[in-house]
Every structure is written in structure tokens, then in C-alpha cells.
Amino acid sequence: MRTLLSATLLVVAMAGPLQAQTAGTKPKPVTTTTVRPPGVQTPADAANAMAQAERLALQSDLAWVGEYNGAITGDVSERMVNAIKEFQKSRGGRETGVLNPQERSALADTARRRQENAGWKIISDAGTGVRLGIPTKLVPQQASDANGTKWTSPTGTVQIVLSRRKEANPTTAKLAEQEKKANGRTVDYNVVKPDFFVLSGLQGLKKFYLRGTFKGDEVRILTILYDQAVENTVEPVVIAMSSAFTPFPTGPQAAGPPPRKTVEYGTGIVVAEDGSIVTDRQLVDVCLTIAIAGFGNADRVAEDKERDLALLRIYGARGLRPLSLAGSNGKTGVDLTGIADPQSQGGGNAASTVKASVNGTDLVPAPALGFSGAAAMDSDGKFAGLAQLKPVLVAGPANAPSQAALVPADAVRDFLKANAVTTSGTSADAKASVVRVICVRK
Numbered sequence: 001m002r003t004l005l006s007a008t009l010l011v012v013a014m015a016g017p018l019q020a021q022t023a024g025t026k027p028k029p030v031t032t033t034t035v036r037p038p039g040v041q042t043p044a045d046a047a048n049a050m051a052q053a054e055r056l057a058l059q060s061d062l063a064w065v066g067e068y069n070g071a072i073t074g075d076v077s078e079r080m081v082n083a084i085k086e087f088q089k090s091r092g093g094r095e096t097g098v099l100n101p102q103e104r105s106a107l108a109d110t111a112r113r114r115q116e117n118a119g120w121k122i123i124s125d126a127g128t129g130v131r132l133g134i135p136t137k138l139v140p141q142q143a144s145d146a147n148g149t150k151w152t153s154p155t156g157t158v159q160i161v162l163s164r165r166k167e168a169n170p171t172t173a174k175l176a177e178q179e180k181k182a183n184g185r186t187v188d189y190n191v192v193k194p195d196f197f198v199l200s201g202l203q204g205l206k207k208f209y210l211r212g213t214f215k216g217d218e219v220r221i222l223t224i225l226y227d228q229a230v231e232n233t234v235e236p237v238v239i240a241m242s243s244a245f246t247p248f249p250t251g252p253q254a255a256g257p258p259p260r261k262t263v264e265y266g267t268g269i270v271v272a273e274d275g276s277i278v279t280d281r282q283l284v285d286v287c288l289t290i291a292i293a294g295f296g297n298a299d300r301v302a303e304d305k306e307r308d309l310a311l312l313r314i315y316g317a318r319g320l321r322p323l324s325l326a327g328s329n330g331k332t333g334v335d336l337t338g339i340a341d342p343q344s345q346g347g348g349n350a351a352s353t354v355k356a357s358v359n360g361t362d363l364v365p366a367p368a369l370g371f372s373g374a375a376a377m378d379s380d381g382k383f384a385g386l387a388q389l390k391p392v393l394v395a396g397p398a399n400a401p402s403q404a405a406l407v408p409a410d411a412v413r414d415f416l417k418a419n420a421v422t423t424s425g426t427s428a429d430a431k432a433s434v435v436r437v438i439c440v441r442k
Contacts, residue, residue: 041346043084043097047076049343051261054369055080058099061111062087063239066232072243101340101368105354108403109365118237122244125149128164130220133244135237158234159206159225160241170214172197179210179221207231209238213247220247261441267338267373268292268312268437269386269430270322275314276421277435278412279373280388284310284439293339293349293436302419307407308388309415312437322425323375323433325383325413332358334384334406336367337430338374351431356387358406363387366404373437375430376406382428385409 047055055074062068067090068083085095087107099107119137124130127144138158139151148163167175176197180187185208188201196213207228212221222245226234266283270276277292281303284290290298295314302311337353345352354371356363367374372389385406416423427433 041098041343043081044076046098046343046346047080058084058104058107060240060243061107063243064111064114064236065107066236069235069239072239098346099344099368101338101344101352101371102354104344104368105356105365112365114236120237120240124249125162128162128220129249130162131244131246131249132162132222133241134160135241138234138237157227157230159223161221161223161225163221163223165219166217167214167219168217170217170219172213175212175214175219175221179212209242211242211245215248218248222247264439264441265339265341265370266437266439267371267375268435269373269375270320270433270435271325271416271423271425272322272421273320273424275317275320276322276416277312277314277437278386278416279310279312279437280386281305281308281310282388283372283437284312286441287439289440291438291440293438295435298437302415304415307411307415309386309407309412311416311419311421321427321429321432322423323383323427323430324425325409325416325423327382327409334358334363334376334378335430336363336371336374336376336387337434338367338371338387339434339436340368341370344368344370349436351434353431356404358384361405361408363404363406366390370436371404375434377428377430383409383412386412 050058052074055076056072059068059070059072059074059080062080062083063072065087067086068080070077070079070083081097084097084099088095088099088103091103091106093103117137118135119140120133121136122131122133125132127146127149134151139153139160141152141154143150147165148161150162151160152158172192172194176190176192176199179185179199180190183203185199186202187199190199191197196211199208199210201208203225205228206225209224210221212219214220222241224234224238224241264283266280268277268279271278277298284300287300290300290312292298292312292314295317298312298314300310301313303309334356335353336356337351339349339351342348354367356365356367356376363376366389367387369389371387374387376384376387378384385408388405388407390403390405413423425433
């Protein structure tokens with residue numbers, strides 16, 4: 001495995017101690033920071049504006065497509081920005097370091113397909129309770145005993161070994177030295193921290209990656225062995241496995257939703273001239289204030305918890321263009337029209353359209369942040385429903401619920417009818433009928 005790959009699978013503390021100013025010393029000049037206008041934000045600025053869960057998902061997706069070989073920590077780095085540029089370059093786009101909504105959707109879709117091809121699943125090992133990610137299609141054969149579990153490919157090309165043992169007074173330094181000498185290994189990279197250690201190199205003719213730790217006298221080690229011929233296929237999996245490896249889990253291990261952001265952006269669909277707007281209920285959940293960009297504050301007047309729909313209303317607005325909610329033909333391809341999160345468009349607020357396929361109620365690929373509440377239009381330009389984004393699952397199973405869903409047109413119409421909203425819109429221009437919804441929380 002490349003030294004670069006192994007090195008970047010680690011989290012290194014960079015902060016140093018603050019130096020106290022002693023009495024009588026000359027105060028330092030005040031340092032001023034230039035605030036860049038939104039249109040000239042650097043890629044790092046744009047990434048730092050994301051929520052932690054969004055950065056984790058972005059790094060995970062970049063790793064799965066083979067562009068990012070760093071630790072999936074959510075921390076912004078030059079490596080992460082360069083990975084974004086490489087992905088844009090591979091698609092023939094401008095290398096800006098900031099993904100637009102179409103690029104983010106394409107990245108998510110590609111990563112999802114790679115996970116599905118590998119059979120990626122987050123599991124709990126029955127014997128140890130260790131939580132880890134396994135590419136079940138690459139290593140379908142499994143055997144367990146009291147010392148751990150082994151997963152292998154049919155021909156032995158890829159092997160994943162989770163081992164456990166008891167050892168008196170272990171330290172990571174001592175364990176690392178033992179593992180270096182085992183199985184005729186040639187180590188080309190190693191790092192030892194107080195709570196874990198990592199080794200990589202060659203074991204015979206195979207490459208290996210090893211990560212280990214201990215708790216009390218219990219030692220747990222994850223080893224990945226693979227032929228050099230499958231390096232390009234396996235290395236993205238190694239990065240994902242390293243980030244997903246939880247040797248001593250505590251508390252509930254099921255992936256849950258990320259913390260709600262203080263300010264969250266989404267999309268609403270204008271459905272009536274009286275200022276009625278329909279959107280995703282979860283988008284406007286627990287808001288201190290709900291605002292519609294360009295129109296001011298909105299009231300939340302009704303909700304449907306089963307369908308996760310919310311009805312908003314603004315008052316005194318002029319120039320609204322309600323969307324025609326005439327029935328769709330039920331085709332599987334739709335155009336999603338929404339307003340992406342400001343950080344995705346350099347602080348802008350333009351409406352854009354991306355394509356998606358409908359599989360039952362799932363939307364694939366999931367659109368970018370900000371598209372929750374977007375209008376879905378079929379190939380004949382008729383209203384097909386309302387798009388909803390779901391919480392991000394980082395390194396989650398390939399068979400996890402879809403990251404985006406479609407509330408069918410009939411359900412939206414029934415919700416509005418139940419709340420006495422008269423829908424008489426005639427506009428077929430979804431871009432003219434969507435608005436940005438802003439939720440401000442504590």
C-alpha cells in the first residue's frame with residue numbers, strides 16, 4: 001500500500017499550547033482578517049461552511065471514487081480540495097475545488113454504485129462486538145472462531161482478518177513491534193499513537209494494511225491483505241474500512257441523523273397566489289424563524305407527519321407564480337428543480353435543475369443540499385411530486401434507505417386539499433415557482 005495512503009489514514013493533533021502574555025510586554029498589533037465576498041470564497045472557505053456530517057459524507061464519497069486517500073474525519077484539508085478538483089477534472093469540468101449541485105449528485109451516485117458493487121455493509125462481529133465495514137461481495141466467505149473472524153474472496157485474492165487476544169500490560173508500541181515481526185512482513189510505513197497503531201507494507205507477495213488497539217488486556221487488530229493486481233479496487237475499500245473500524249463500541253451503534261444545523265436551507269414550491277408554499281416538514285422542524293428569501297418571514301400553518309409535508313404561508317407577497325400541479329404520467333425519470341445550499345454556489349441563490357430516476361419512492365442519485373422540498377417534473381413537464389433529502393449516513397450499508405425520496409403528486413395534492421388550499425397554478429416553469437426556504441434554529 002502506498003505510504004501516502006497509510007499516512008493519511010491517521011488523525012494528527014495540530015493545535016499547540018497558547019502562550020500567555022507576560023506583564024510589561026509590548027502588546028502585539030491587532031491582526032485583521034479580510035472577509036471575502038461570497039463570490040470569491042476559496043474552496044476551503046466553502047468546505048468550512050458545510051456541516052461536519054456533510055464534510056464526512058463528501059470525503060467518504062471522494063474516497064469511494066478513488067480520488068481521496070486521506071482520513072475520513074470531516075476536517076478540511078488541501079488533500080480534500082485537490083480530490084474535489086481531480087473529480088471535476090475526470091468529468092471534464094472546471095477544477096474549482098467546489099462542487100456544484102450536478103457534480104455533487106454525480107459524485108454521490110458514483111460512490112453509491114461503487115459501494116453496491118463491493119457489497120459494502122456495516123456489521124457487528126458476533127464474537128467480539130467489533131463494529132466494522134465489510135465489502136461482502138469481494139469477500140463472501142466467512143469463518144469465525146474464539147480468536148476472531150476471517151473474510152476471504154473465493155480465490156484468496158483479498159483477505160480480511162479480525163483478530164483478538166489477551167495480553168498482559170499491552171502498549172501500542174509493544175504490539176506494533178510484535179506485528180512488524182509476524183508473518184515475514186516488510187513494513188514500509190508505521191505510526192504508533194497511545195491509543196492505536198497502523199502498519200502497512202508487504203506480507204509475502206500481498207500488500208497489507210493493519211490497524212490495532214487494546215482495552216485493558218484485550219487486543220483487537222484488523223488486517224487487510226490483497227494482491228497487488230487488485231490494488232485499485234481494494235484501496236478505496238481500505239480507507240472506508242479504516243474509518244469505519246470501531247474495535248470497542250459503546251452505546252447504540254446504529255447510524256443516526258447528524259445534528260441539526262443552526263441555519264438550514266431548502267426549497268419550497270409556491271402552490272397558490274395567497275402565499276401558500278409546500279415543502280419538506282423535516283426541513284422546517286424546530287425552527288425559531290422560517291424565512292422565504294426575497295419575501296420575509298413565513299408561518300408554518302400545517303403539517304403531515306406521515307408524508308413529511310409542511311404548509312407555509314407568506315402574507316402580502318406579490319408576483320408569485322404558483323406551479324401547476326396537474327397530474328404526472330408516472331414515468332421513472334424526473335427533473336428536480338430546487339435552490340442549492342449557498343455554499344454550493346458561492347453564496348448564490350439561483351434555482352437549478354438536476355436529473356434523477358424514481359425507484360419506487362426513492363430518488364437516485366440524491367440531489368445536493370438545499371434541494372429538500374424541490375419540485376419534481378416528469379418528461380412532459382408535469383408535476384411528479386416533491387423531493388425530500390434524508391439524513392446522511394457516513395460509511396453506511398449499501399442497502400440503507402435512500403438518501404432522497406419522492407412524495408408523489410397525489411399525496412401533495414391531497415395534503416393541500418385537506419388544508420383548504422386552492423391550487424389554481426398554471427405555471428409549468430418550475431424555476432419560477434420555487435423559493436428558498438431558510439430555517440433558523442437555536
